[in-house]
Amino acid sequence: GQQLNQSPQSMFIQEGEDVSMNCTSSSIFNTWLWYKQDPGEGPVLLIALYKAGELTSNGRLTAQFGITRKDSFLNISASIPSDVGIYFCAGHDGNQFYFGTGTSLTVIP
């Protein structure tokens, strides 16, 4: 099945730094979602985007639905230790959700 290309694959940052990650697809999506997954748990929804060009924030997190509908971006400002985890993008093409390959984030105190 299709997997979205997510980058970077992993990030090691200092506490307080900002983080950016993105997700691209060869197909057009109608919905873009961003999830965080902690070890031993299922993914938890962070932000949902439903319209091309939409920019949405959730606390220190901001995500954008690319105008081409083939990409999305997630930014985390002023990272803290509890931001550690794996971040996944997901897109819906009208039939099903496809997930990205994940970005592993490590925050160094």
Place this chain on the structure above:
Amino acid sequence: DAGVTQSPTHLIKTRGQHVTLRCSPISGHKSVSWYQQVLGQGPQFIFQYYEKEERGRGNFPDRFSARQFPNYSSELNVNALLLGDSALYLCASSWWGLPTDTQYFGPGTRLTVL
């Protein structure tokens, strides 16, 4: 309120065997979806059920089947297990199963095939 629950938590099977995984959705949610997450990858969609009817199927072989019961709980069955079926199997529930509904994931069942 209880979240999505899955059982068992862990399971070890041998090649060729059959396995049944179970999922109880959040109370009131009518849709359940199943995903396979291989180590180091993102979840891959297997099935979606809404009101006991299959609404969507991903690119998985016929060895994978599922059903949803009148109480909206669901089972995922996998026959003739292969080594490559080793993965975390995630269940997610939502109110109506629409792309705009928030999906709530369970903690998953870790299946190891030897």
